[in-house]
Amino acid sequence: MAFLELRQIKKSYFLGKQEFPVLKGIDLDFELGEFVSVLGESGGGKSTLMNIIGGLDRNFDGVVTINGEKLDHKKERKLDEYRRGTIGYIYQSYNLISHLTVLDNVLISLDMTTMTHREREARAKALLAKVGLADQIKKHPNQLSGGQKQRVAIARALAPDPQVIIADEPTGALDSQNTKEVLAILQQIAEEGKLVIAVTHSQEVANHGTRIVHLADGKIDNDERIKAAYPLQSETSGIHSKPMSFMASFQNAWKHFAHNFWRNSLIMLGTAIGLFAVLLFSGLGNGINAYINKQVGDLANPNYPTVLRNVTPNKEAKGKQGTELMSATMQTMATDYKKATISESLLKEIKKTKYVAAVEPGYQFSNVTLAYGDTKVTTPQYQTWTHAYSSSMIKAGHAPKAGEAVVDKKTFAQVIDKKDWRSVIGKEITISFVAFNQDNVPTPVTETVKISGVVDSQTGAMVSANAATMKKTLKSAGANTDYTFVSAKVADTEHVKAATKALNAVQVDGQRAFVAISVGSILDTINTIVSLATTVLAAISGISLVVSALMIIVTMYMSVSERTKEIGILRALGESKRDIRRLFTSESLIIGLISAGLSLIMAYGFGFLLNKALYAIAKFDMIQVTWGNVAFAIIIALLISFLAALTPARRASRLNPIDALAAD
Numbered sequence: 001m002a003f004l005e006l007r008q009i010k011k012s013y014f015l016g017k018q019e020f021p022v023l024k025g026i027d028l029d030f031e032l033g034e035f036v037s038v039l040g041e042s043g044g045g046k047s048t049l050m051n052i053i054g055g056l057d058r059n060f061d062g063v064v065t066i067n068g069e070k071l072d073h074k075k076e077r078k079l080d081e082y083r084r085g086t087i088g089y090i091y092q093s094y095n096l097i098s099h100l101t102v103l104d105n106v107l108i109s110l111d112m113t114t115m116t117h118r119e120r121e122a123r124a125k126a127l128l129a130k131v132g133l134a135d136q137i138k139k140h141p142n143q144l145s146g147g148q149k150q151r152v153a154i155a156r157a158l159a160p161d162p163q164v165i166i167a168d169e170p171t172g173a174l175d176s177q178n179t180k181e182v183l184a185i186l187q188q189i190a191e192e193g194k195l196v197i198a199v200t201h202s203q204e205v206a207n208h209g210t211r212i213v214h215l216a217d218g219k220i221d222n223d224e225r226i227k228a229a230y231p232l233q234s235e236t237s238g239i240h241s242k243p244m245s246f247m248a249s250f251q252n253a254w255k256h257f258a259h260n261f262w263r264n265s266l267i268m269l270g271t272a273i274g275l276f277a278v279l280l281f282s283g284l285g286n287g288i289n290a291y292i293n294k295q296v297g298d299l300a301n302p303n304y305p306t307v308l309r310n311v312t313p314n315k316e317a318k319g320k321q322g323t324e325l326m327s328a329t330m331q332t333m334a335t336d337y338k339k340a341t342i343s344e345s346l347l348k349e350i351k352k353t354k355y356v357a358a359v360e361p362g363y364q365f366s367n368v369t370l371a372y373g374d375t376k377v378t379t380p381q382y383q384t385w386t387h388a389y390s391s392s393m394i395k396a397g398h399a400p401k402a403g404e405a406v407v408d409k410k411t412f413a414q415v416i417d418k419k420d421w422r423s424v425i426g427k428e429i430t431i432s433f434v435a436f437n438q439d440n441v442p443t444p445v446t447e448t449v450k451i452s453g454v455v456d457s458q459t460g461a462m463v464s465a466n467a468a469t470m471k472k473t474l475k476s477a478g479a480n481t482d483y484t485f486v487s488a489k490v491a492d493t494e495h496v497k498a499a500t501k502a503l504n505a506v507q508v509d510g511q512r513a514f515v516a517i518s519v520g521s522i523l524d525t526i527n528t529i530v531s532l533a534t535t536v537l538a539a540i541s542g543i544s545l546v547v548s549a550l551m552i553i554v555t556m557y558m559s560v561s562e563r564t565k566e567i568g569i570l571r572a573l574g575e576s577k578r579d580i581r582r583l584f585t586s587e588s589l590i591i592g593l594i595s596a597g598l599s600l601i602m603a604y605g606f607g608f609l610l611n612k613a614l615y616a617i618a619k620f621d622m623i624q625v626t627w628g629n630v631a632f633a634i635i636i637a638l639l640i641s642f643l644a645a646l647t648p649a650r651r652a653s654r655l656n657p658i659d660a661l662a663a664d
């Protein structure tokens with residue numbers, strides 16, 4: 001049994017329904033150590049036959065047997081493996097990959113072997129030295145002469161140590177000197193025990209071989225042995241082929257990416273700007289939320305929901321916001337004070353409510369006059385100081401104890417003494433306001449207290465006193481001492497929401513008794529609005545990412561058509577469809593990844609500058625890009641680039657290798 005057997009190989013091309021038979025039943029046997037020249041008229045089917053032997057063509061009738069094993073042309077992977085391990089191709093037009101160096105052109109076929117990186121490089125260099133190109137390895141193909149190019153192609157074909165070398169008119173484009181040299185190399189290959197099959201038009205080339213096969217009218221009309229086949233070599237190189245690794249595909253993609261860096265850099269810049277805008281708006285959203293939380297947190301303790309009496313009937317209260325119900329209560333206070341206040345028995349209900357650890361009842365009155373010596377100041381609010389207020393509000397002195405009150409810095413202390421506003425501490429102040437008695441009749445109240453501290457309430461003027469002190473004063477003035485509000489303490493911040501919900505659910509005599517609201521719930525609402533606004537802005541800027549995706553798709557399609565021939569070469573070298581797909585998706589992923597990196601640099605850089613500029617105004621970092629945002633940007637960039645590459649990569653992988661090789 002011969003090493004390579006062809007049995008009844010028939011092949012036709014079709015133009016529409018019309019059949020053009022090219023090979024009409026070829027039977028040939030080849031042995032290792034032979035140098036076979038295939039001669040025949042132009043258009044006689046020599047290249048077609050080589051494509052069948054080389055495992056590039058799958059659509060033919062007949063059987064190819066290699067080393068006793070029938071080649072299954074139905075199984076693409078088997079054919080990839082066959083081309084990778086058994087066949088080395090040399091073409092008339094060299095078919096080198098133009099963006100790769102001479103060394104890389106040879107290395108590409110070694111990427112599909114089990115050799116280590118160092119071994120591959122050593123072998124590639126040794127082969128290039130063998131064909132006389134040791135000092136040309138860093139050049140690109142366009143910097144070589146025709147003869148040099150063909151020698152690179154020979155080195156590449158020999159690299160994975162295939163048993164069969166197919167040379168399709170290897171000297172067709174060479175001058176006589178180069179022809180001689182290339183023929184000598186081919187002869188040497190056959191002498192080393194390999195099967196060399198060379199298609200040629202030249203009798204001189206044919207005479208170099210051990211055998212001449214003549215093709216005419218789709219059949220073999222002459223098969224002449226000139227000399228005996230060279231003896232088989234017992235030693236093997238020990239090189240084994242294997243599918244291309246992901247890393248090797250990625251490195252090859254990187255080489256092409258680097259080759260087209262400037263074109264790619266524009267796409268990366270476009271994608272990065274889109275991502276940067278998304279990051280910036282997300283960071284701004286985070287910053288604004290954090291700023292609001294801090295501002296509110298500085299004023300009020302989130303663990304103390306405020307509880308008011310609810311005056312709105314259950315039916316009307318349904319679906320209404322807590323703030324709406326609270327303002328209804330406030331309005332009722334002016335007309336029916338008693339109805340809008342919280343009695344001692346209702347206070348017990350609050351105390352009983354789930355998650356409420358303690359209660360701090362209090363009062364709030366409006367239109368208050370403050371008399372300080374001869375100076376009179378009016379202030380909109382006078383209320384009880386509770387733990388719901390953040391102690392950080394106290395700018396000087398301490399929280400009010402019995403018989404004491406704190407006053408507002410801007411609207412009182414600085415009015416008394418602009419510079420030395422602290423001097424009011426320890427002085428007496430007379431507070432006058434109007435409360436109501438048990439019959440809802442307005443009752444004037446006056447009390448004199450000592451100023452224990454100065455607060456900065458920021459949002460409004462406030463004077464605040466101790467609860468017991470206020471109650472005592474109201475009692476002695478004959479006013480109603482029921483509370484206007486209660487601060488309910490919740491031990492664990494996690495339970496504030498649940499506690500607020502439970503307080504709002506308390507029913508007394510079939511009517512909702514309270515309206516409770518926590519700073520947390522107000523913050524939740526504000527934060528939701530800010531997040532929504534910034535998400536919308538981020539999404540709008542995200543539209544530019546669609547443009548980026550389209551740009552990547554276009555570039556990838558351009559790349560596929562530019563690289564059609566390269567795809568054919570790689571397939572002929574044994575790369576699978578998957579390898580080709582990977583080549584394109586990897587390059588796109590590289591674009592995505594670098595875009596993400598670029599956008600992060602922009603976002604952090606611009607964010608840093610903006611924060612510096614805004615710090616003077618807000619004393620706060622307004623742009624806060626989180627790790628979550630960073631991860632999001634990277635994932636989005638990878639996703640966009642991956643999806644954008646999918647169809648071009650698929651198209652590339654589905655190209656027919658023979659058609660691809662024939663591309664200009």
Ligand SMILES: Nc1ncnc2c1ncn2[C@@H]1O[C@H](COP(=O)(O)OP(=O)(O)OP(=O)(O)O)[C@@H](O)[C@H]1O
Pocket residue numbers: 013014022040041042043044045046047048049
């Ligand atoms: N893809 C194709 N579709 C249709 N016809 C084709 C195709 N490829 C080749 N042919 C035809 O098949 C015939 C054989 O082509 P092939 O390239 O195998 O010949 P060849 O002997 O190698 O010719 P040459 O010596 O000129 O290179 C030619 O007539 C050619 O026109």
